[in-house]
Amino acid sequence: MRAAGKTHRGPVRQAVAIAGFIALLVVLWQSVIWVFGVPGYLLPTPGEVGAALVGQRDTFLQHAAVTMTEVVLGLGAGALLGLALAVVMDQSPVLNKALYVPILATQTTPIVAITPILIIWFGVGLAPKLMIIAIFSFFPVLVNTLAGLQATGRQMLLLLDSVAASPWQVYRYVRIPMALPHVFAGLRLAAAASVVGAIVVEWVSSTAGLGYLLILYQSRLNVSKAFATLVVLLVLGLLVFAFFAWIERRFSWQKRLGMD
């Protein structure tokens, strides 16, 4: 029962710690402005940013919704792609070798550079955006899931073979549960990557979204609104992250048994 108490107290404690850290940051920020007399066009005060957030809240909510939609769909597609590729590459050593280099290429190519090309090919709609976000997010899911699927020891596989278990049974009873902690680690990384991906896409081409707002406010030298956008972006990233942390707490046997 002590373990259960700990898992309930964990998130609360974490929230308090985060709030404390933010408060400290705000105080520091304000003091820097006072002590060094930083002009407002370089660094707005926390008050100004707060005022921008409240004053423009409809704009921010509207654009945050656009970005959030892109992140959710792009990350979903990326995660599914990563999981599917992991299973395929796990099943077939030939495909594993064949796909290795092309997959690595998607990660070593500067995505910012090919984004305009994709937009020329697929238009300015949602499709190229989701594609870019998926490219950002499938890789950590793939790498971690593949490692997880191969984490089952040889003797466990022999044991299952000794009762003539089918390949599907081996997946179902052993290899998939064994892979889960790895999959969760991959999803957490993918979540962070997908937010970055969404912003990159919106910078290159978009008429909506937080990335677009950021560019817009910067070009107008509206520093406090640009900072406010960053704050919204930060919150959005944390939300996505918190969602996956919740999923993991709910479904990971490692977390359940307090083994990580």
Added chain:
Amino acid sequence: MEELSAVAHKAKRAAAPASVRERALVSVRGVGKRYPLEDGAEVDALAGFDLDIADKEFVSLIGPSGCGKSTALSIVAGLQEPTHGEVLIAGHPPARARADREIGVVFQQPVLLPWRTIRANCTLLLEVAGRWTKEAEERASAILEIVGLADFAERYPHQLSGGMKQRAAIARALCLDPLLLLMDEPFGALDEFTRHQMNIELMRIWSRDRKTILFVTHNIAEAVFMSDRVIAMSPRPGRIVEEITVPLPRPRDPDVRFTREFTECVFHLQRLLERDEGRLP
């Protein structure tokens, strides 16, 4: 009339080997295993391996590291194909026995699934075999009782000691209620004291359930204490060098280890293996 006698004759011929196999549950004939190495060379892990194991017999394989004990065991289980020869279990290839879930294996490591309780680990293979019934569940409870894990059935593997985990692995094999138990150094990772406890426990289980057991070990005393027959092997190529029938009566008391017959048996095997390694003339 002639036709009839021909049929009778045929039937008789077919019956003869079957009656031999009735005695020998496991029959290994001229089995060899050759592994290819990276540099193109080959290694004979096993050569000309013949072994018959009678129903309900306890046979141990001993020998120095690398003499092919594990290889022999996994070929008997059908987990590997031999390069030469054949294995029959109750007159059929091992694949049949595996499909019928008549083989239970135990390794040196317990290989339990960390997310399953001890009870759920023990029923894992039953679930895979589609044999997870109410009776099977009751049987699992009874077996956990026998191996002394009844109070730990709902715990997880990481909460158990090494010896307890190994007992769980044995319980998992017993839950299948197999004809044949194949054990590859099941107590190799345990300390001497726990190992002895486990020997006594396995003896108890074996005399109750009367399984046929093929047991691999490095430990000569352990082999002599438990077995009806001990097979000594020697490496490169892995082959049988001697086979002794243990002259100790059953049931065996732990104190049998201090008798003269026991000591002689152990000493004889010890000399044999050491001579084989070239340490003695």
